[in-house]
Amino acid sequence: MNSIEFVIFLQFFIGLFAAMNPLGIMPVFVSLTAHQEPAERHKTAYIASIAVACILMISLIGGQLLLDFFSISLDSFRVAGGMLLVSIAFTMMNGKLGEDKQNKQEQSESANREQIGVVPLAMPLLAGPGAISSTIVYASRYPSTVDTLGLLLTICLFSVGIWGLLRLAPGIVNHLGQTGINIVTRIMGLILGALGIEFIANGMRSLFPGLG
Numbered sequence: 001m002n003s004i005e006f007v008i009f010l011q012f013f014i015g016l017f018a019a020m021n022p023l024g025i026m027p028v029f030v031s032l033t034a035h036q037e038p039a040e041r042h043k044t045a046y047i048a049s050i051a052v053a054c055i056l057m058i059s060l061i062g063g064q065l066l067l068d069f070f071s072i073s074l075d076s077f078r079v080a081g082g083m084l085l086v087s088i089a090f091t092m093m094n095g096k097l098g099e100d101k102q103n104k105q106e107q108s109e110s111a112n113r114e115q116i117g118v119v120p121l122a123m124p125l126l127a128g129p130g131a132i133s134s135t136i137v138y139a140s141r142y143p144s145t146v147d148t149l150g151l152l153l154t155i156c157l158f159s160v161g162i163w164g165l166l167r168l169a170p171g172i173v174n175h176l177g178q179t180g181i182n183i184v185t186r187i188m189g190l191i192l193g194a195l196g197i198e199f200i201a202n203g204m205r206s207l208f209p210g211l212g
Contacts, residue, residue, distance in 0.1 A: 005146070005147065005150060008138075008142060008147070008150070009150050009151065009153075009154045012134075012138050012151060012154050013154050013157070013158055014191065015134050015138075015192075015195050016056075016131055016134065016135075016154075016155075016158050017158070017188070018188045018189075018191040018192040018195060019085065019088070019128070019130040019131040019134055019192055019195075020052075020126045020127065020128070020130075020131050020162075021092060021184075021185055021188045021189075021192075022126065022161075022162055022165050022166070023165070023172070023176075023181060023184045023185070023188070024092065024181060024184060024185035024188065025121075025125050025126060026165070026166070026169040026172060026173050026181065027173055027178070027181060028121075028125060029045075029048075029121060029166055029169050030169050030170055030173050032116050032120075032121065033116070041167075041170075042167055043117075044116060044117040044121070044166075045117070045162075045163055045166035045167050045169075046117070046163055047115070047117030047118060047122075048117040048118070048121040048122045048126065048162065048163075048166060049122075049159045049160070049162045049163035049166065050159070051117060051118045051121075051122030051123065051127070052122045052126050052127045052158075052159050052162055053155055053156060053158075053159035055122060055123060055127040055132065056127055056131065056132070056135050056155045056158075056159075057152060057155055059132045059135040059136055059139070060135050060136070060138075060139045060148070060151055060152065060155065061139070061148075063135065063136030063139045063140060064136075064139060064140050064143065066136070067136070067140065073207075074137070074140045074141065074203075075202075075203040075204075075206040075207045076203065076207065077133070077136065077137065077140070077203075078137055078199045078200070078202055078203030078206075079199070079200050079203035079204060079207070080133070081133035081134065081136070081137050081196075081199055082195075082196040082197065082198070082199030082200035082201075082203065083196065083200060084129055084130055084133055084196070085130050085133070085134065085192055085193070085195055085196030085199065086192075086193050086196035086197065086200070088128075088129075088130045088189075088192060088196075089189045089190070089192040089193030089196060090189070090193070091189075092185050092186065092188060092189025092192065093185075093186050093189035093190060093193070126162065130192070134195070134199075135151075135155075137199060138151060139151065
C-alpha cells in the first residue's frame with residue numbers, strides 16, 4: 001500500500017466519522033438503552049456496529065450497480081451527495097444530535113422495537129444517507145480491486161471503533177457533558193460540510209468543464 005492509497009483510506013475514515021458523528025449520537029444511545037443492563041447494552045452496541053458494517057459494505061459493493069441501473073453518472077451523484085452532506089452539516093453545526101436523521105414516525109416505531117441496535121441506531125442514526133452516499137462516491141471513484149479491499153478494511157476498522165465508543169458511551173457522556181458533545185458535533189459538522197463542498201466542486205468541474 002503506497003502513501004497515496006493510505007491517504008485515500010484515511011480520508012474515507014474521517015469522512016465516515018464526520019458523517020455519522022458517533023460522539024454526537026452517544027446521548028441518544030444512552031437514552032435508548034437506559035432500561036438495559038450493562039451486558040444487554042454491550043450487546044446492543046455490538047449489533048449496531050455489525051449492522052453499520054453490513055450497510056456500508058452493501059453500499060460499497062452495490063453502489064455502482066445502483067447508479068448504472070438508474071443511468072446516473074458519478075459526477076451527478078457527487079453533486080447530489082455533496083448537497084446532502086452539506087445539508088446534514090448545517091444541522092450538526094446548529095447542535096442537532098440525531099433528529100435530522102430520524103423523523104417522528106421512525107422515532108415512534110423504534111420505541112416499540114426490541115432490536116434498537118439495527119433501527120434506529122445503525123439505520124438511520126449512524127449509517128444514514130450521508131454516510132451511504134459518501135461510501136458510494138468513494139467506491140465509484142476508486143473501483144480497483146486493491147482500493148475496494150482497502151475501503152472494506154476501513155469500514156471494518158471503523159465499525160470496530162463504533163463498537164468501542166458505544167460500549168464506553170455512558171462514561172464519555174458523563175465526562176463530556178452536553179456542552180462537550182455539542183462542541184464535538186459542531187466540529188464534525190464543519191468537517192462534513194467541507195467534504196460535501198469538495199464533492200460538489202469535483203462533480204460540477206466534471207459536468208461543466210468550462211467552470212474549471
